[in-house]
Every structure is written in C-alpha cells, then in structure tokens.
Amino acid sequence: MNYPRKIEIKVPCSSSNIGPGFDVLGVTLELFLSVELEIKEKKNNKKNYNDEVVLTYSGEGSDTIPLKIEKNLITKTALYVLACNNISGFTSPINIHVKNPIPLGRGLGSSGAAVVAGVLLGDIVGNLGLKKDRMLDYCLMIEHHPDNVTAALMGGFIASYSKELVQTDTETKVIPHSETLDENGNSVIKEVPAPDVPKGIGNYIKLNWSKDIKAITIIPQFEVATATARSVLPDKYEKEDVVFNLQRLAVLTMALSHSPPKPELIYHAMQDKIHQPYRKHLIPGLTEILVSVNPSTHPGLLGICLSGAGPTILVLATHNFDNISKTITNVFSEKGIDTVVKLLEIVNEGAKVTEIH
Numbered sequence: 001m002n003y004p005r006k007i008e009i010k011v012p013c014s015s016s017n018i019g020p021g022f023d024v025l026g027v028t029l030e031l032f033l034s035v036e037l038e039i040k041e042k043k044n045n046k047k048n049y050n051d052e053v054v055l056t057y058s059g060e061g062s063d064t065i066p067l068k069i070e071k072n073l074i075t076k077t078a079l080y081v082l083a084c085n086n087i088s089g090f091t092s093p094i095n096i097h098v099k100n101p102i103p104l105g106r107g108l109g110s111s112g113a114a115v116v117a118g119v120l121l122g123d124i125v126g127n128l129g130l131k132k133d134r135m136l137d138y139c140l141m142i143e144h145h146p147d148n149v150t151a152a153l154m155g156g157f158i159a160s161y162s163k164e165l166v167q168t169d170t171e172t173k174v175i176p177h178s179e180t181l182d183e184n185g186n187s188v189i190k191e192v193p194a195p196d197v198p199k200g201i202g203n204y205i206k207l208n209w210s211k212d213i214k215a216i217t218i219i220p221q222f223e224v225a226t227a228t229a230r231s232v233l234p235d236k237y238e239k240e241d242v243v244f245n246l247q248r249l250a251v252l253t254m255a256l257s258h259s260p261p262k263p264e265l266i267y268h269a270m271q272d273k274i275h276q277p278y279r280k281h282l283i284p285g286l287t288e289i290l291v292s293v294n295p296s297t298h299p300g301l302l303g304i305c306l307s308g309a310g311p312t313i314l315v316l317a318t319h320n321f322d323n324i325s326k327t328i329t330n331v332f333s334e335k336g337i338d339t340v341v342k343l344l345e346i347v348n349e350g351a352k353v354t355e356i357h
C-alpha cells in the first residue's frame with residue numbers, strides 16, 4: 001500500500017416526501033457532499049489515532065459545524081460504526097477535508113448525506129468491507145426515517161421502509177442521533193444508548209423517474225431543523241387523511257415514471273395531508289405558494305411540495321422553469337425572505353468512494 005492513501009467520498013443531496021410520501025419517498029439531486037481523505041502510514045502501535053485526525057471543513061455551515069471528531073456528525077458516525085465493530089477509534093493518522101455545498105436545515109438531506117458519509121468513512125477506516133445494504137442499517141440507527149439516507153446511499157428515486165426497532169435495539173452502545181432538540185429548541189446531536197445494530201432494518205425499492213422531469217428547488221435563506229419540523233406533527237391521524245395520502249402515494253410512484261408525464265395526474269397526486277399542513281406556520285408563505293402555481297396557471301409545472309421537512313420548495317416541471325420560480329420567489333420576497341433557486345437534475349447513482357492515484 002502506498003501512503004498517503006487519497007480517497008474521496010461523494011454523497012448526493014436528496015429531496016424527500018415528494019408530497020404524500022412522508023418518510024417513504026426520496027430522490028437524489030445533483031449537489032454533492034465531498035469528504036476527502038488523506039490516510040497516512042501508522043508510525044507506532046497506538047490504541048487509536050484519534051489525536052492525529054485533522055478535520056477541516058468548507059462550504060455550507062463552515063461557521064457552525066463542529067470540528068471535534070466526537071461532535072461532528074460525519075466523524076462521530078464513523079466512530080460509532082467503528083465502535084460497533086469493536087474498533088476503538090481511527091486506525092491511522094488521517095486528514096479529513098469536508099466540502100459541503102448542501103445547505104443545512106433546508107430540507108435537502110444535509111444530515112442524511114453527512115450520516116451516509118460517516119458510515120462510509122467508518123467502513124474505510126476500519127477496513128470493514130460493509131455492503132451498502134448493511135451500511136443502510138447503520139444509517140438508520142442514527143437517522144430514524146429512511147427516506148433521505150436511503151436515497152443518498154443508493155441513489156435515484158427510491159421508496160423505503162424501516163423495520164420497527166424494539167426497545168432492546170436501542171439500549172447498550174452509544175449512538176449519535178441526528179434529530180434531537182435541546183431545551184432551547186435547537187437541533188443537537190445527542191448520544192443515546194443502543195446495542196448491536198440489527199440486520200435488515202432498511203428495505204427499499206428503486207423506482208423509475210421520467211427523464212423529462214426536472215427539479216426546481218427554491219431555497220429560502222433560513223433554517224428549519226428537522227427535529228423542530230417533526231415536533232409539530234400530531235401523534236395520531238384521522239383515517240380520511242391517511243387514506244388521502246395512501247391513494248396519492250400509490251399513483252405518484254408510477255405517474256413520475258411516465259413519459260411524457262401527465263401534469264394533472266401528478267399535480268393532484270402530490271397533495272399531502274400528513275405533514276405539510278402542520279408545518280405551514282414554520283414556513284411563512286407556504287400556504288400561498290402551494291396554491292400559487294398549478295399546471296393551468298404555469299404550463300410545464302407538474303407538481304409542487306415541501307422538500308423534506310422544509311423550508312425548501314420542490315417543484316417538478318418539464319419546462320417554463322424561470323416563470324414558475326419567479327412566482328414562488330415573489331411570494332417569499334413579499335414576506336421579506338430571500339431565496340436561492342437551483343434547477344437540479346436527478347442523479348441515479350448514490351454515495352460513491354473513489355481512490356485517487
């Protein structure tokens with residue numbers, strides 16, 4: 001083996017839910033978290049090399065993301081994966097540079113991408129040879145809803161469910177949990193006890209996505225922590241609302257594969273009664289935005305919804321991108337909210353590791 005070993009981990013961002021598919025659907029978009037590794041040769045036989053890990057970071061969140069390896073979501077996840085495999089920490093000196101273009105807390109799967117990158121990092125450092133299906137189990141111990149992590153790991157348009165965990169599954173080893181609120185309502189990464197990682201937690205199926213359908217993301221310049229956006233959801237739902245979503249979800253999964261896509265079918269199939277109505281007060285303008293564009297007012301538009309837990313708006317469209325975006329950015333702007341618009345292609349490949357020679 002030649003040292004230093006240079007490796008890049010690349011993980012796509014993702015938009016989840018796609019309207020009615022709350023915690024079920026995810027799609028990967030062409031914005032990639034990159035983690036560059038420079039693994040150096042071991043000089044002596046230390047128990048671990050955690051004191052010789054140099055973590056640097058650039059891009060979104062560079063002023064807030066912690067650089068201590070026990071606190072940073074990527075390295076902390078890697079340490080968890082290593083611990084689960086009875087490895088006490090980093091196995092050699094390493095420089096880790098994170099380049100992150102995925103905005104944090106916006107509904108574009110930044111935490112899912114970070115968790116996936118952390119699991120891949122743990123796998124590389126521990127030389128564990130984990131298969132992607134097994135990696136998904138580790139991801140789901142940390143991020144309990146499968147939609148973002150499954151998309152980020154496997155790529156493309158994907159539906160997933162996770163096996164229900166029993167209490168003993170979460171009882172002995174220390175795991176980082178990506179969605180916890182502190183007493184001030186801030187999102188924190190909190191350690192909760194957990195045991196060996198059960199097998200087969202993550203289950204998924206890749207779905208077809210019509211090549212005609214593009215994603216416009218309208219990204220407001222404020223954050224909504226997923227933990228906050230989940231805390232406003234009810235514990236129980238009315239039967240009519242559940243049926244409403246199930247009907248649309250089943251139709252949507254097939255409707256998005258058709259070429260040419262049928263705007264009226266998709267538009268109505270992207271309506272939701274399970275999460276968006278409860279999140280409206282967290283996102284000023286959401287109610288107006290969801291009714292401000294439709295296939296009749298804006299030809300080319302197929303459907304509109306909250307991306308993940310928000311506040312980003314996801315529009316699926318075939319053309320007329322500027323006109324659709326302008327209507328939505330105007331509503332935000334009337335509320336004093338700046339936005340960034342990105343027209344993103346769907347990517348079919350998930351997280352990838354490349355050895356750089």
Ligand SMILES: Nc1ncnc2c1ncn2[C@@H]1O[C@H](COP(=O)(O)OP(=O)(O)OP(=O)(O)O)[C@@H](O)[C@H]1O
Pocket residue numbers: 014016033061065072073074098100103104105106107108109110111112114148178187224225226227307308309310
């Ligand atoms: N590249 C990263 N490195 C370290 N921590 C990260 C990184 N990306 C995200 N995080 C952590 O995840 C938090 C954001 O996660 P959160 O689940 O609230 O939103 P999101 O994942 O961007 O949106 P959504 O889950 O709705 O798609 C950040 O505040 C930070 O703590």
Ligand SMILES: N[C@@H](CCO)C(=O)O
Pocket residue numbers: 016017022023024145147148226229230275308309
């Ligand atoms: N399905 C999740 C996605 C956010 O990570 C939610 O809407 O809360």
